Amino acid sequence: MTPAVPPDIDETRGLPAERRAAWALLTPALGAIGLFFALPLLAALLLSLTDFDIYALADPRNARFVGADNYLRLLRDPLFWKVLRNTLVFVLLGVPLTLLLALGGALLVHSRLARMRGLFRTVFFAPVVTTLVAVAVVFRYLYHPRYGLINQMLGVLGLPPIDWLGDPAWATAAITLLAVWRSFGYALVIYVVGLQAIPVALYEAAELDGASPWRMLRHITWPLLGPTTRFVSVLTTVGLFQIFAEPYVMTRGGPLYATTSITLLMYQQGFRWWNLGNAAAIAFVLFALILGATLVQELLQRRRT
Amino acid sequence: MRRPLAFLAVNGALLLLALLTAFPLLWMLSASLMPTGEATALPVRLVPSHPTLEHYETLFTRLDLGRTFRNTLFLASAVTAVSLLCNSMAGYAFAKLRFRGRKRLFALLLATLVVPPQVTVLPLFLEIRALGLVNSFGGVLVAGIATVFGIFLIRQFAQGLPDELLDAARLDGASELQIYWTIVLPLLRPILVTLGVFTFLSAWNDFMWPLIVLTDESKYTLPVALANLSGEHVQDTELMMAGAVVTVLPGLLLFLFLQKQYIEGITLGSVKE
Numbered sequence: 001m002t003p004a005v006p007p008d009i010d011e012t013r014g015l016p017a018e019r020r021a022a023w024a025l026l027t028p029a030l031g032a033i034g035l036f037f038a039l040p041l042l043a044a045l046l047l048s049l050t051d052f053d054i055y056a057l058a059d060p061r062n063a064r065f066v067g068a069d070n071y072l073r074l075l076r077d078p079l080f081w082k083v084l085r086n087t088l089v090f091v092l093l094g095v096p097l098t099l100l101l102a103l104g105g106a107l108l109v110h111s112r113l114a115r116m117r118g119l120f121r122t123v124f125f126a127p128v129v130t131t132l133v134a135v136a137v138v139f140r141y142l143y144h145p146r147y148g149l150i151n152q153m154l155g156v157l158g159l160p161p162i163d164w165l166g167d168p169a170w171a172t173a174a175i176t177l178l179a180v181w182r183s184f185g186y187a188l189v190i191y192v193v194g195l196q197a198i199p200v201a202l203y204e205a206a207e208l209d210g211a212s213p214w215r216m217l218r219h220i221t222w223p224l225l226g227p228t229t230r231f232v233s234v235l236t237t238v239g240l241f242q243i244f245a246e247p248y249v250m251t252r253g254g255p256l257y258a259t260t261s262i263t264l265l266m267y268q269q270g271f272r273w274w275n276l277g278n279a280a281a282i283a284f285v286l287f288a289l290i291l292g293a294t295l296v297q298e299l300l301q302r303r304r305t
Numbered sequence: 306m307r308r309p310l311a312f313l314a315v316n317g318a319l320l321l322l323a324l325l326t327a328f329p330l331l332w333m334l335s336a337s338l339m340p341t342g343e344a345t346a347l348p349v350r351l352v353p354s355h356p357t358l359e360h361y362e363t364l365f366t367r368l369d370l371g372r373t374f375r376n377t378l379f380l381a382s383a384v385t386a387v388s389l390l391c392n393s394m395a396g397y398a399f400a401k402l403r404f405r406g407r408k409r410l411f412a413l414l415l416a417t418l419v420v421p422p423q424v425t426v427l428p429l430f431l432e433i434r435a436l437g438l439v440n441s442f443g444g445v446l447v448a449g450i451a452t453v454f455g456i457f458l459i460r461q462f463a464q465g466l467p468d469e470l471l472d473a474a475r476l477d478g479a480s481e482l483q484i485y486w487t488i489v490l491p492l493l494r495p496i497l498v499t500l501g502v503f504t505f506l507s508a509w510n511d512f513m514w515p516l517i518v519l520t521d522e523s524k525y526t527l528p529v530a531l532a533n534l535s536g537e538h539v540q541d542t543e544l545m546m547a548g549a550v551v552t553v554l555p556g557l558l559l560f561l562f563l564q565k566q567y568i569e570g571i572t573l574g575s576v577k578e
Contacts, residue, residue: 015403017480017481018402018403018404018481019402019403019404019405020481021398021402021480021481021482021485022398022402022403022404022407022481023398023404024481024482025394025395025397025398025402025481025482025485026394026395026398026399028390028391028394028395028450028451029391029392029394029395029450029451029456030395030451032391032447032450032451033414033417033451033453035432035447036425036429036432036447036448036450037417037420037425038417039428039432040424040425040426040427040428040429040432041417041420041424041425041428043428043431043432044424044425044427044428047427047428047431101322104322105319105322108315108318108319108322109319111315113308113311113312113315113316114315114316114319115316120319120323122561122564123323123326123327124322124323124326125560125564125568126326126327126330126557126560127326127329127330129506129510129556129557129559129560129567130330130510130553130556130557131509131510131512131527131528131531131549131552131553131556132510132512132528133510133512133528133529133531133532133552134333134527134528134531134548134549134552134553135329135330135333135549135553137531137532137535137545137546137548137549138329138330138332138333138546138549139329140535141336141344141345141542141545141546142329142332144345146347147344147345147346147347147349147542149332149349152349181326181329185326186571189568189571189572190571190572193572238421241421242421242422242423244512244513245512245513245528245532248512248532249532249535262423263423263513266423267513270426270427270430271430271517276427276431279427280424280427280428283421283423283424283426283427284424286421286423286424287420287421287423287424290419290421291419294419
C-alpha cells in the first residue's frame with residue numbers, strides 16, 4: 001500500500017531543538033499507540049497460540065502454548081464455517097447494494113435537474129451519524145412479523161408477511177438491509193465528490209457527438225469514477241466484515257446461528273466463555289480475510305484499468 | 306417535452322429515496338410520542354393519537370437514563386479533548402518538524418490502519434484488567450487517546466501552514482512548544498473542529514469497547530444501556546423508541562450544525578493518494 005519511501009532530504013536538516021521538540025510532541029500519541037495498540041497486537045498473536053481461558057484469567061500461569069491448535073480447531077468446527085459463510089453473505093449482499101444505492105443517489109444529487117441538493121444530501125447522510133445500537137432497536141420493531149411496518153407495507157402491496165428476523169433464510173438479508181441503510185450515505189458523499197471532479201467539458205463534447213445519457217454514464221462517468229468505486233468498495237467491505245452490533249441487538253446471532261458474524265462469535269468466545277486464546281485466533285482469521293478481500297479488489301480493479 | 310419529464314423523474318426519485326431513508330428515524334420519533342401500546346396496534350398508526358412525553362419521563366426517572374446520558378457525554382467529550390491534543394501534536398510534528406525517520410515512522414503508522422480493532426480488543430482487555438481499569442471510564446478512554454486517522458488528518462492540513470510564519474516565530478526566540486501552542490494550534494482550528502465532530506460522534510456511538518469494559522449499570526453509556534434495556538423491555542415499543550431518540554438525537558443535531566466540517570473530514574480522509 002505504501003510505496004517504497006524515498007529518502008527525505010528534510011529529515012537530516014532539522015536543528016537539534018527542532019528534533020527534540022518533534023519527539024516531545026510525538027511522545028503522547030506514539031506512547032498511547034504503542035501501549036494500547038502495538039502491544040496488544042503482539043500479545044494477540046501470542047494469545048492465539050495459547051489455550052488462554054477462564055482459568056488463565058485467574059492465574060496466567062495456567063495458559064499453555066498450543067501452537068496452531070486454535071486455528072486447526074476452527075477449521076474443523078462446523079459452527080465456524082457457518083459463521084464464516086454468514087459473514088461472507090453480509091459482505092456479498094451488502095457491498096453491491098451499498099454501491100448501487102450510493103452511486104444512484106449520487107448521480108441524482110449531482111444531476112443538473114435536482115432541486116434542494118443540500119437537503120437531500122443531508123437526509124441521505126443522516127443514518128451514518130446515528131447510533132447503530134439505537135437504529136438496530138428501531139429496525140427490530142420495523143421487522144416485527146405482525147406489527148412491523150415493513151410487513152404492513154408488504155400487505156398493502158398484496159404480498160404475504162415475512163418473518164424477517166425469525167426465519168434463518170431472511171434474517172441475514174434483514175440485517176444486511178440495516179447495515180446498508182446506515183452506511184450508504186457515506187459512500188454517496190464520496191461519490192458526489194468523485195462526480196464533481198469529472199470535467200464538464202467531457203460531457204459537452206460527448207453531447208455534441210450525440211451520445212445518449214446511458215452511453216455517457218457507461219463510457220465517461222463509470223470509468224472515471226474507478227478510483228472512487230475502489231475506495232468505497234474497500235471501505236464498505238471492511239465495515240461489513242466487522243458487523244457486530246446489528247446481530248447482537250436484533251437477533252443475538254440467531255435463529256440457529258443464521259446471523260452470527262465472525263466478530264459476534266469472537267465476542268461470545270472471548271467475553272462470554274472467556275476462551276481468549278480461541279477468540280484471538282478468530283480475530284486473526286478475520287484480519288486475514290479482510291486483508292485478502294482488500295488485496296483481491298485491488299488486483300481486480302488494477303487489471304481492469 | 307423531455308425536460309419536464311426528466312425533471313420530474315430526477316426529483317421524484319430523490320424524494321422517494323429520501324423518504325425511505327428518513328422513514329425509520331421519523332417513525333422512531335413518532336412512536337416515542339405514542340401512548341403505550343399504540344405503536345403495535347392494528348391498524349397501524351403513523352402519528353400518535355395523543356402525543357405524550359410519558360416514556361421520556363419513565364426513562365429519566367425510573368430508569369435513570371439521565372446518569373447514562375451524562376456518562377456518555379463525559380466520555381465522548383473526554384476522548385475528544387484528549388485525542389485532539391495528542392493527534393494535533395503528532396500531526397503537526399509529522400507535517401512541519403524535521404527529524405530522522407519521519408517518513409518511515411509515518412508510513413508505519415499508516416500501515417497499522419489495516420488492522421481491524423477486533424484483533425487488539427482481547428489483549429487490550431487483559432491489559433486494562435492488569436491496570437485495574439475494568440469498569441472505569443479510564444478503561445474506555447485509553448483506546449481513544451490517539452488515532453492514526455486523526456494524526457493523518459491533522460498532518461494533511463498542517464502541511465499547508467506557511468513555513469515563514471513558523472520561522473519568523475523562531476527568529477523571535479519562541480520555543481518549539483510555544484510555537485505549537487500559540488501559533489499552530491489556533492491555525493489548526495478548522496481541522497480540529499472537523500476531527501472533533503468526528504471523534505465525538507464515534508465515541509458517542511461506540512458499542513463494543515464500552516460493552517466489554519463497563520460492567521456496572523451505573524457506568525453504562527447510552528448504546529450499552531439501550532442494548533441492555535432492549536432485552537428487558539422488548540414489549541415496551543414506545544419506551545424503547547424514546548430511548549433510541551435520546552441516544553440518536555444529540556449526534557444527529559451535532560451533525561446538522563456542523564455538517565460542513567464533518568463532510569469535509571470525509572472527503573479529506575478519502576483522498577489518500
